[in-house]
Amino acid sequence: MKYIEGFREPRAARALVEKLRLLGQSSLKDGNGVTFMEVCGSHTMAIARYAIREALPEGVALVSGPGCPVCVTPAGYLDAAIELARQGVIMISFGDMLHVPGSRSSLARARAAGGDIRVVYSALDALQIAAAEPQRECVFLAIGFETTTAPVAGLVPLADERKIGNLSLLTSFKTIPPAMDALIADPELRIDGFMCPAHVSAIIGADAYLPYARQHGIPCVVAGFEPLDILLGIEGLLRQIIEGRAEVENQYSRVVTAGGNRRAQVLFQRLLEPEDALWRGLGVIPASGLRLKKAYSSRDAAVRFGVTIGPGVEHAACCCGDVIKGKLNPAACPLFAKVCTPDDPVGPCMVSAEGSCAAAYKFRDIRQHAY
Amino acid sequence: MCLAVPMQIIEVKTVSTATVELGGSRLEVDVSLIENPRPGDFVIVHAGFAIERLDVEEANARLELFSDLAAAGAVRT
Numbered sequence: 001m002k003y004i005e006g007f008r009e010p011r012a013a014r015a016l017v018e019k020l021r022l023l024g025q026s027s028l029k030d031g032n033g034v035t036f037m038e039v040c041g042s043h044t045m046a047i048a049r050y051a052i053r054e055a056l057p058e059g060v061a062l063v064s065g066p067g068c069p070v071c072v073t074p075a076g077y078l079d080a081a082i083e084l085a086r087q088g089v090i091m092i093s094f095g096d097m098l099h100v101p102g103s104r105s106s107l108a109r110a111r112a113a114g115g116d117i118r119v120v121y122s123a124l125d126a127l128q129i130a131a132a133e134p135q136r137e138c139v140f141l142a143i144g145f146e147t148t149t150a151p152v153a154g155l156v157p158l159a160d161e162r163k164i165g166n167l168s169l170l171t172s173f174k175t176i177p178p179a180m181d182a183l184i185a186d187p188e189l190r191i192d193g194f195m196c197p198a199h200v201s202a203i204i205g206a207d208a209y210l211p212y213a214r215q216h217g218i219p220c221v222v223a224g225f226e227p228l229d230i231l232l233g234i235e236g237l238l239r240q241i242i243e244g245r246a247e248v249e250n251q252y253s254r255v256v257t258a259g260g261n262r263r264a265q266v267l268f269q270r271l272l273e274p275e276d277a278l279w280r281g282l283g284v285i286p287a288s289g290l291r292l293k294k295a296y297s298s299r300d301a302a303v304r305f306g307v308t309i310g311p312g313v314e315h316a317a318c319c320c321g322d323v324i325k326g327k328l329n330p331a332a333c334p335l336f337a338k339v340c341t342p343d344d345p346v347g348p349c350m351v352s353a354e355g356s357c358a359a360a361y362k363f364r365d366i367r368q369h370a371y
Numbered sequence: 372m373c374l375a376v377p378m379q380i381i382e383v384k385t386v387s388t389a390t391v392e393l394g395g396s397r398l399e400v401d402v403s404l405i406e407n408p409r410p411g412d413f414v415i416v417h418a419g420f421a422i423e424r425l426d427v428e429e430a431n432a433r434l435e436l437f438s439d440l441a442a443a444g445a446v447r448t
């Protein structure tokens with residue numbers, strides 16, 4: 001399919017890498033390197049798969065940010081989900097969540113112990129599951145950033161329409177811009193530019209990043225998930241640095257508009273309201289989560305079943321928190337690839353396909369030869 | 372989990388559902404987040420929902436730039 005393959009063309013990639021090298025040489029010779037952060041986990045995965053980090057010119061560092069929704073979901077959320085599974089509720093989830101460690105167990109273990117946990121690829125499957133067993137309670141594990149919030153929150157009006165009363169959501173929706181605020185405010189981090197997520201931006205629009213460029217003077221480039229998109233994104237960031245600009249540049253204009261998806265935004269406004277949310281690694285960030293409004297509390301599993309989502313307990317030796325903030329390279333975690341592997345993950349960053357540790361593990365043998 | 376791919380609408384079935392296709396496999400998706408979806412449109416599908424339309428003109432312009440880049444690179448090496 002040309003709209004996928006065309007954005008992976010290796011000869012164009014080599015040409016872009018060469019361009020980056022020249023840009024890097026002309027701009028960074030004073031010895032001051034730059035650090036860009038890719039906020040989004042799908043970028044992290046693609047960057048590892050195509051060995052993009054290794055292809056960058058000297059002085060240009062790319063660090064991974066908090067953009068893997070599975071990785072930032074705190075252990076306490078898993079504990080609540082595991083508790084509901086124990087109570088005999090049908091739990092419906094995207095597959096990534098099953099192996100994420102809670103404080104003591106995981107959903108995979110709860111399932112092995114007899115819990116009824118169904119993995120779906122489409123949010124719509126939840127409607128079918130709930131409709132097929134109207135006498136049972138069904139709870140959807142509603143985690144994700146704006147991209148996933150749109151389809152999962154979209155289940156509420158669909159379930160109402162189809163009079164499916166036994167489906168509710170255990171929400172831990174999060175939004176990306178407040179996390180970027182928290183990263184900027186962290187004195188231990190230095191970020192010279194943001195590579196903004198592709199499909200979160202499709203929902204919220206490229207203009208959502210204007211404050212970072214204008215108030216904080218940090219260049220922002222929205223980039224797609226294919227390797228050529230990412231290389232163009234880095235080129236855009238580097239050019240802004242060289243020319244002393246801090247703007248929002250949209251390199252993913254085939255999907256992202258300035259204002260974003262109006263229909264999704266209206267859906268959010270109708271159903272959801274901001275809440276302070278706990279992020280694994282980042283702590284509580286004000287107004288960074290979205291929960292169902294009171295009018296929809298019958299769809300809110302936490303209200304419906306009276307469960308509270310606590311902070312939970314995370315593995316003491318896991319460094320996911322620092323990995324999520326871009327402070328630590330996964331390979332520098334003492335457990336990486338020794339104790340902690342995708343088959344037996346210690347922390348969430350090794351579970352999710354988009355987690356920094358999983359990406360680093362899966363593609364640990366890839367070297368520069370790609371370019 | 373946010374990795375979404377472009378798929379082409381084959382048939383719009385109701386106000387909110389459509390059949391989409393990628394590489395021969397077909398899928399039923401929700402299109403209620405898309406303004407006026409039409410057969411032939413490319414949409415980004417994530418978790419069973421079309422979350423945004425792919426602007427074919429923008430995509431083609433980019434692809435042209437890439438083939439220029441590739442050609443220029445080929446001449447030099």
Ligand code: SF4
Pocket residue numbers: 317318319320321323330333334335336337340341345346347348349350351357
């Ligand atoms: S390698 Fe494992 S233990 Fe170390 S930070 Fe990553 S997920 Fe945590």
